Amino acid sequence: GAVVSQHPSWVICKSGTSVKIECRSLDFQATTMFWYRQFPKQSLMLMATSNEGSKATYEQGVEKDKFLINHASLTLSTLTVTSAHPEDSSFYLCSARDFTGGRQETQYFGPGTRLLVL
């Protein structure tokens, strides 16, 4: 149980284009999902909290107009990197909380999406 998927697993795009990453909870409903970014040999940095049916909450320093988050259903959240630039190249991770399994704070992570902007 508590499986989270991400798509695509990797993407290469040209500078200036937009990229959409999907995060799905496969066997549970997730009212809250989280988006993280991880640079090589570094820890995970929380970008935003995605709430089903409402606006995302962004961490300080994260541009909400550049990283668009949509949480349209209880099993799907999307992150769109708009007008991507090489400095946006990173490993993007999503996680979700399973409120049905008991421990409400536990976050389960997807496999990640590696983005390379040329």
Place this chain on the structure above:
Amino acid sequence: GESVGLHLPTLSVQEGDNSIINCAYSNSASDYFIWYKQESGKGPQFIIDIRSNMDKRQGQRVTVLLNKTVKHLSLQIAATQPGDSAVYFCAENIWAAGNKLTFGGGTRVLVKP
């Protein structure tokens, strides 16, 4: 708080020995802690968790110890195996502060055959 750096601390351990990974957390209001294992190119995998009203919790081959007095968390892995080679992160959660996880800097574990 969050720790960022280019060089992860590394723990080298002989296969079959026990491993102890340490984590210092900063916020005394943290009420829930998780250990994650991250293999190269993959997402973090949940290992074990512990609430702040406990000081020890055991799983399969793993034990988490919590010392709130000195704000210290540790993960013990018994009989370390080659498949345990990965980067291990501790994460702290504060329910009252938005129920978000804050990750530590990570420790790389290398298991020598």
